[in-house]
Amino acid sequence: MPALILQPRLPAFAAGASLRALGVSLALLASPALAQEPAPLPQDTAVPQEEPVSEEAIVVTGSRIARSGFDQPTPVTVVGSDQIQRQAAVNVAQVLNDLPSFRPQATPTTNAIFTNNIGASTADLRGLGANRTLVLVNGRRVVPSTVQGGSFASAGAVDLNMIPASLIQRAEVVTGGASAAYGSDAVAGVVNILLDTRLNGITGSAQYGINDVGDGKQYMLSLAAGTGFAGGRGHIVAGIEYSDDKGSRDCYSRDWCAQSYNTVSNPYVAGSGNTRRVLEGQPGVLILPNTRTATAAENGLIPRLPGPPNPALIASGLLGMEFRPDGTMVPHDYGAYYGVPIFQSGGGDPQQAFYMNFPISAPVERLNGFAHAEFELSDVVTIFAEGSYGRVKGSTLSAQRRDLGNLTIRADNAYLPDSVANAMAANGLATIPFGRVWNDIGPQRAEVTRETYRAVVGLNAKMWGDWTLDAYYQFGRTDYSQRGYNTTITPRINFAMDAVDDGSGNIVCRGVRDGVAAAAGCVPINPFGNGSAITNPAAVAYVTGTVEQDTRLTQNVVAATMQGTLFEGWAGAIKGATGVEFRQDLARGDADPISRALQFYTGPGSPISGKVDVFEAFGELVVPLMPGAEVNGAVRYTDYSTSGDVITWKVGLDVAPLDWLRFRGTRSRDIRAPNLFELFGPTQTSFQSVPNPWRGGAQDLPMVLLGGNTTLVPEEADTWTVGVVLQPNIGSAGRLRLSVDYYDIKLEKAVSTLGGAVIVNGCFNGVTELCSLITRSDTDEITQIVNRNINLGSLTTRGWDVEASYTLPFDLLGGQISLRGLATIVDDLITDSASGRVNRAGMNGSPVSLPSGVPDYTINGYVTYTSDLATLQLQVRHISSGVYNAELIGPHQDGYDPLLPNSISDNYIGAWTYFNINAGVNVWKRGDQKLEIFGVINNLFDKDPPKDAPSSFGPTNNVLYDVLGRAYRIGARFKF
Numbered sequence: 001m002p003a004l005i006l007q008p009r010l011p012a013f014a015a016g017a018s019l020r021a022l023g024v025s026l027a028l029l030a031s032p033a034l035a036q037e038p039a040p041l042p043q044d045t046a047v048p049q050e051e052p053v054s055e056e057a058i059v060v061t062g063s064r065i066a067r068s069g070f071d072q073p074t075p076v077t078v079v080g081s082d083q084i085q086r087q088a089a090v091n092v093a094q095v096l097n098d099l100p101s102f103r104p105q106a107t108p109t110t111n112a113i114f115t116n117n118i119g120a121s122t123a124d125l126r127g128l129g130a131n132r133t134l135v136l137v138n139g140r141r142v143v144p145s146t147v148q149g150g151s152f153a154s155a156g157a158v159d160l161n162m163i164p165a166s167l168i169q170r171a172e173v174v175t176g177g178a179s180a181a182y183g184s185d186a187v188a189g190v191v192n193i194l195l196d197t198r199l200n201g202i203t204g205s206a207q208y209g210i211n212d213v214g215d216g217k218q219y220m221l222s223l224a225a226g227t228g229f230a231g232g233r234g235h236i237v238a239g240i241e242y243s244d245d246k247g248s249r250d251c252y253s254r255d256w257c258a259q260s261y262n263t264v265s266n267p268y269v270a271g272s273g274n275t276r277r278v279l280e281g282q283p284g285v286l287i288l289p290n291t292r293t294a295t296a297a298e299n300g301l302i303p304r305l306p307g308p309p310n311p312a313l314i315a316s317g318l319l320g321m322e323f324r325p326d327g328t329m330v331p332h333d334y335g336a337y338y339g340v341p342i343f344q345s346g347g348g349d350p351q352q353a354f355y356m357n358f359p360i361s362a363p364v365e366r367l368n369g370f371a372h373a374e375f376e377l378s379d380v381v382t383i384f385a386e387g388s389y390g391r392v393k394g395s396t397l398s399a400q401r402r403d404l405g406n407l408t409i410r411a412d413n414a415y416l417p418d419s420v421a422n423a424m425a426a427n428g429l430a431t432i433p434f435g436r437v438w439n440d441i442g443p444q445r446a447e448v449t450r451e452t453y454r455a456v457v458g459l460n461a462k463m464w465g466d467w468t469l470d471a472y473y474q475f476g477r478t479d480y481s482q483r484g485y486n487t488t489i490t491p492r493i494n495f496a497m498d499a500v501d502d503g504s505g506n507i508v509c510r511g512v513r514d515g516v517a518a519a520a521g522c523v524p525i526n527p528f529g530n531g532s533a534i535t536n537p538a539a540v541a542y543v544t545g546t547v548e549q550d551t552r553l554t555q556n557v558v559a560a561t562m563q564g565t566l567f568e569g570w571a572g573a574i575k576g577a578t579g580v581e582f583r584q585d586l587a588r589g590d591a592d593p594i595s596r597a598l599q600f601y602t603g604p605g606s607p608i609s610g611k612v613d614v615f616e617a618f619g620e621l622v623v624p625l626m627p628g629a630e631v632n633g634a635v636r637y638t639d640y641s642t643s644g645d646v647i648t649w650k651v652g653l654d655v656a657p658l659d660w661l662r663f664r665g666t667r668s669r670d671i672r673a674p675n676l677f678e679l680f681g682p683t684q685t686s687f688q689s690v691p692n693p694w695r696g697g698a699q700d701l702p703m704v705l706l707g708g709n710t711t712l713v714p715e716e717a718d719t720w721t722v723g724v725v726l727q728p729n730i731g732s733a734g735r736l737r738l739s740v741d742y743y744d745i746k747l748e749k750a751v752s753t754l755g756g757a758v759i760v761n762g763c764f765n766g767v768t769e770l771c772s773l774i775t776r777s778d779t780d781e782i783t784q785i786v787n788r789n790i791n792l793g794s795l796t797t798r799g800w801d802v803e804a805s806y807t808l809p810f811d812l813l814g815g816q817i818s819l820r821g822l823a824t825i826v827d828d829l830i831t832d833s834a835s836g837r838v839n840r841a842g843m844n845g846s847p848v849s850l851p852s853g854v855p856d857y858t859i860n861g862y863v864t865y866t867s868d869l870a871t872l873q874l875q876v877r878h879i880s881s882g883v884y885n886a887e888l889i890g891p892h893q894d895g896y897d898p899l900l901p902n903s904i905s906d907n908y909i910g911a912w913t914y915f916n917i918n919a920g921v922n923v924w925k926r927g928d929q930k931l932e933i934f935g936v937i938n939n940l941f942d943k944d945p946p947k948d949a950p951s952s953f954g955p956t957n958n959v960l961y962d963v964l965g966r967a968y969r970i971g972a973r974f975k976f
Contacts, residue, residue: 073652119394143476207971467564610680815867
């Protein structure tokens with residue numbers, strides 16, 4: 001395989017000292033409800049904190065040992081309930097994704113085009129994938145709620161839609177490895193969502209939202225209540241939350257999408273006999289507007305395919321001819337540039353543009369319920385029970401079926417116009433290639449329902465000294481149901497198109513005439529011209545069906561943890577924690593017979609069935625070395641029924657030589673065990689354009705089979721974090737806090753797939769073990785590739801997290817003004833795999849795989865005014881400039897040459913800044929009781945996203961940039 005030519009990123013992107021200084025200086029903006037290890041306000045201020053930090057012993061995420069405050073070696077960022085309320089967030093993911101360390105890979109906007117996890121919202125730290133960020137609820141692992149699918153919502157992740165946002169007290173985010181404390185998945189970090197189990201009184205809210213263009217209507221209602229009983233020995237909390245997001249129109253409803261930008265491969269290559277590319281200085285890849293599919297059209301097309309064309313087809317005059325709606329033919333308008341694989345620009349059929357039908361944001365309906373009860377049996381034993389229910393229903397329109405030149409028309413087709421039949425006969429053509437976009441059949445309509453049930457029972461007990469015991473049993477279950485209506489069935493399309501005269505003047509399917517059992521019931525369909533399917537409902541009914549997939553995920557957990565003081569050391573109490581955990585994860589699923597036979601155009605494939613048993617034991621120590629200095633160590637033994645045992649560990653050091661200066665650092669070995677879908681996942685189908693080296697580089701469109709692999713072993717990650725926290729305590733500067741942390745994560749044995757092109761090239765170049773994964777026809781056309789999960793390659797990411805805050809009284813109106821900022825600077829995001837080594841740091845373009853690229857730096861700033869009467873907040877989100885694709889090189893980059901095979905006409909995406917504003921007014925308040933009205937404007941200046949291409953969604957990166965435009969939310973909330 002030829003070596004991949006990569007060029008350095010823009011010099012301006014270098015994350016050197018000057019950029020880090022810029023990140024620190026720009027980070028002095030934000031909100032007190034977003035705090036990295038929040039500190040109490042100085043004692044001389046009368047303004048109350050929004051998130052007070054208790055000085056009594058508490059267990060903070062990242063450790064199993066109780067201690068005062070948040071001082072520990074691992075960086076912890078806290079998102080408080082106040083910030084969730086200010087942003088009128090429907091789920092906590094909307095607030096977490098504003099933190100620079102998160103990448104919103106899975107949201108209702110990024111999942112709108114995929115049929116498996118429609119509307120899911122997951123947590124993804126560092127852009128490493130949601131399955132490498134562990135999500136806890138009240139410190140406990142929860143059952144997964146996403147399934148295998150062709151989207152960026154990683155299978156086996158937790159959909160944050162399932163958690164009631166109105167009951168969240170705070171979310172603690174550990175930005176570092178934590179497998180020694182919590183087990184698998186905590187590679188990039190941990191998100192621990194703490195629900196309010198001590199609520200007193202009644203709270204509720206109602207809100208409405210709409211986008212500036214009139215779509216995206218949202219409704220949300222919540223109600224919760226809590227009270228003590230039995231003289232304060234018991235407490236009960238219950239709440240319910242409902243939201244309905246109607247979704248948005250398709251991509252073409254926005255001006256930035258209507259021009260349909262995409263990439264076009266330049267056909268004028270060196271040595272082709274045509275020097276136009278050299279003379280005009282055109283690169284190998286062009287980003288152009290008005291792109292269309294080059295090998296298919298709505299009414300049918302005899303396409304020009306890659307590779308040498310059939311001379312007889314050229315002589316017939318049929319090559320490049322397009323059918324009109326009435327079945328007559330005209331030359332297809334390929335426009336100014338005809339792309340080698342499947343794209344073209346300027347002309348063509350406007351009805352087969354790529355982004356039609358897909359909603360920008362999928363409609364999502366949510367219902368959540370939560371209840372918690374606890375009771376003191378005695379002064380030393382408290383029992384508790386907790387239950388929750390979540391239902392998320394999403395729907396979307398998917399693409400019409402597109403046969404991109406892969407169909408075959410025979411000379412005796414009964415529907416073939418006489419002019420075409422005569423031309424074929426005159427030139428000895430038995431068959432011709434054919435491409436079609438089946439608009440007359442219409443798009444697939446997909447609906448997905450996910451329901452999650454969770455129940456916990458347990459006890460907390462005080463033992464000897466300050467030792468405590470926490471033990472619980474937890475049951476979790478997710479029921480997943482997918483229905484894909486109006487989905488075409490590939491073998492039936494082929495049977496129905498192959499129509500012949502039965503000798504009596506009747507048009508029938510060839511398979512029926514010849515007695516082919518699989519063709520029983522076939523109804524012929526006329527593929528030439530538009531509307532033929534509409535006029536023949538029986539044919540549409542024959543070639544379409546309903547995808548049905550039902551999956552149940554079940555999780556059982558039994559765990560016990562003890563923690564307390566072991567003994568007094570030379571510098572203070574030496575504390576320890578130990579515990580055991582047993583977990584069982586099961587997956588059972590089924591699919592309809594057509595899906596199991598892999599015959600749908602798109603679908604879930606075969607059923608899933610598998611189980612993993614996990615036993616774990618862990619221990620942790622905190623040893624004071626001297627006043628202001630301590631070392632923390634943890635180790636965990638884990639035994640998987642599928643892959644055997646593994647040991648994870650962590651060592652941390654925290655040193656505070658001065659009361660305003662603290663240094664911290666950690667070193668850890670973390671793991672991510674393959675999840676149920678990676679191990680036992682059903683075989684799924686998709687179609688992928690692949691260059692065929694056996695046919696001179698002609699572009700084939702084989703079926704690609706994806707699925708599980710029971711021989712997978714856990715991924716292993718080595719993580720370093722080093723940081724400093726400054727909190728000067730002199731004069732007014734006592735309210736200043738600054739933290740800077742460096743992180744370095746190297747992941748080995750990453751679970752991934754090779755990809756169709758890598759498998760094909762490897763086989764062609766002599767890697768014989770890959771050849772068994774490829775199926776070729778008698779003419780060497782690639783018809784199928786098996787692309788299953790394997791442990792391969794590595795992933796490395798390095799960078800800096802910066803957080804700063806400053807709070808000061810505002811005497812003019814009373815209250816306080818807070819400035820807070822968070823920044824993440826990414827030095828490297830490197831993947832090493834069979835396809836090569838790529839550094840995606842500074843890649844702002846559309847996500848094409850996981851991990852997708854990340855900006856060089858992202859800054860979030862908050863300016864907040866708070867008082868007893870009102871709150872007002874301005875939020876600023878800045879994304880650095882970057883490249884469209886890290887594997888390409890553009891004119892602005894050193895070493896650019898249009899003759900390079902990976903050259904592109906424009907590889908630059910400029911810096912982007914968004915502004916949001918929110919406000920709330922207490923129309924009535926007495927103590928902690930209040931009635932508040934609030935409003936939010938997101939994307940205040942209605943800034944369009946930058947245009948880049950391509951992605952399945954549209955000509956931009958909908959992970960990084962806002963694609964909805966200016967949006968409004970208004971509402972009211974109360975507490976009595």
